[in-house]
Amino acid sequence: xxxxxxxxxxxxxxxxxxxxxxxxxxxxxxxxxxxxxxxxxxxxxxxxxxxxxxxxxxxxxxxxxxxxxxxxxxxxxxxxxxxxxxxxxxxxxxxxxxxxxxxxxxxxxxxxxxxxxxxxxxxxxxxxxxxxxxxxxxxxxxxxxxxxxxxxxxxxxxxxxxxxxxxxxxxxxxxxxxxxxxxxxxxxxxxxxxxxxxxxxxxxxxxxxxxxxxxxxxxxxxxxxxxxxxxxxxxxxxxxxxxxxxxxxxxxxxxxxxxxxx
Amino acid sequence: xxxxxxxxxxxxxxxxxxxxxxxxxxxxxxxxxxxxxxxxxxxxxxxxxxxxxxxxxxxxxxxxxxxxxxxxxxxxxxxxxxxxxxxxxxxxxxxxxxxxxxxxxxxxxxxxxxxxxxxxxxxxxxxxxxxxxxxxxxxxxxxxxxxxxxxxxxxxxxxxxxxxxxxxxxxxxxx
Numbered sequence: 001x002x003x004x005x006x007x008x009x010x011x012x013x014x015x016x017x018x019x020x021x022x023x024x025x026x027x028x029x030x031x032x033x034x035x036x037x038x039x040x041x042x043x044x045x046x047x048x049x050x051x052x053x054x055x056x057x058x059x060x061x062x063x064x065x066x067x068x069x070x071x072x073x074x075x076x077x078x079x080x081x082x083x084x085x086x087x088x089x090x091x092x093x094x095x096x097x098x099x100x101x102x103x104x105x106x107x108x109x110x111x112x113x114x115x116x117x118x119x120x121x122x123x124x125x126x127x128x129x130x131x132x133x134x135x136x137x138x139x140x141x142x143x144x145x146x147x148x149x150x151x152x153x154x155x156x157x158x159x160x161x162x163x164x165x166x167x168x169x170x171x172x173x174x175x176x177x178x179x180x181x182x183x184x185x186x187x188x189x190x191x192x193x194x195x196x197x198x199x200x201x202x203x204x205x206x207x208x209x210x211x212x213x214x215x216x217x218x219x220x221x222x223x224x225x226x227x228x229x230x231x232x233x234x235x236x237x238x239x240x241x242x243x244x245x246x247x248x249x250x251x252x253x254x255x256x257x258x259x260x261x262x
Numbered sequence: 263x264x265x266x267x268x269x270x271x272x273x274x275x276x277x278x279x280x281x282x283x284x285x286x287x288x289x290x291x292x293x294x295x296x297x298x299x300x301x302x303x304x305x306x307x308x309x310x311x312x313x314x315x316x317x318x319x320x321x322x323x324x325x326x327x328x329x330x331x332x333x334x335x336x337x338x339x340x341x342x343x344x345x346x347x348x349x350x351x352x353x354x355x356x357x358x359x360x361x362x363x364x365x366x367x368x369x370x371x372x373x374x375x376x377x378x379x380x381x382x383x384x385x386x387x388x389x390x391x392x393x394x395x396x397x398x399x400x401x402x403x404x405x406x407x408x409x410x411x412x413x414x415x416x417x418x419x420x421x422x423x424x425x426x427x428x429x430x431x432x433x434x435x436x437x
Contacts, residue, residue, distance in 0.1 A: 041412075056372075060283055062279060
């Protein structure tokens with residue numbers, strides 16, 4: 001079987017794909033009659049005319065309803081541009097604040113008292129942490145419920161390499177938070193390890209770690225993008241646990257994570 | 263304005279399953295694909311004023327998603343190593359009849375192609391884009407797209423002949 005490129009391969013493929021007009025069809029058929037390698041290539045293309053669309057249609061999954069709701073809500077409110085937190089890119093900020101309308105509605109009971117208590121801390125939210133919260137705000141249960149990654153030593157090792165420091169994947173099951181997946185993102189040009197945990201019900205929680213060489217900071221809590229967070233920094237690494245979960249549980253989970261990450 | 267928003271919203275929502283499937287073809291990782299779709303949706307929403315009603319929303323959003331993959335997510339996915347991902351994440355459909363097996367084989371073989379070939383294959387033969395549209399989504403000249411499709415089709419033809427004829431497999435291995 002000839003694997004070299006044929007100078008007319010594009011034309012021959014378009015012929016097999018029925019994409020040619022009558023004039024070009026005649027041209028290709030004349031070529032096939034006179035050029036054995038062209039005929040062989042056409043035969044190859046014909047034998048690989050497989051049911052691609054049908055094969056891939058088996059893998060179409062329904063979109064999460066929450067993501068659909070977010071899109072509908074954001075576009076429905078597209079003319080509203082309420083003031084939002086500073087420090088986030090303006091275009092992102094507009095979208096986030098629209099999403100917040102939806103999320104505040106759902107989580108009003110949980111979030112309101114926390115916002116009232118902690119609004120003053122918003123102004124001190126570091127940029128990286130605001131970006132993490134902003135990103136996490138888009139997450140719905142389905143974002144991570146389909147994943148069931150196991151917290152293996154190999155995964156911990158991989159994440160350790162990314163951070164340049166040995167780390168473990170904290171077990172937070174005593175706080176009803178089950179580890180679902182670990183992945184690497186980027187914030188302010190530095191890698192960010194994101195460990196996603198799923199409570200038995202409700203929205204996911206993420207523990208994020210980045211090396212930004214900030215000075216050590218004791219555990220402190222706040223609200224960013226209407227999400228509670230608990231954050232600390234040690235030995236050049238900054239940590240945050242963020243999610244739609246009550247502040248007390250989040251702080252308890254953060255303390256567990258701190259102990260396990262030492 | 264409302265009608266443009268409605269068309270945009272309906273279009274974007276309707277696209278989500280196809281966007282996720284394409285993201286999975288690119289990244290071959292469910293977590294990365296989910297992030298990619300979210301990032302693409304976010305950017306499409308932020309830039310929706312750039313979309314003109316009546317133009318093809320799907321090609322526009324596919325272009326955005328591919329651009330985010332190529333310029334932002336791909337490097338970190340590669341830098342972090344393929345071993346980071348669970349190779350079993352792309353599961354084959356279950357079943358044992360001949361058609362199901364064939365569809366599973368086709369799916370696996372396309373996903374085994376190099377990234378440049380499989381993204382071209384999926385846009386043209388799965389998503390049904392014309393050659394020029396697919397080239398535009400990928401940001402490459404049409405000739406490059408055709409060359410990638412031809413490579414992919416030849417490779418898949420070899421897979422077919424190896425599957426159907428073990429003797430052909432031995433011949434190909436000698437080449």
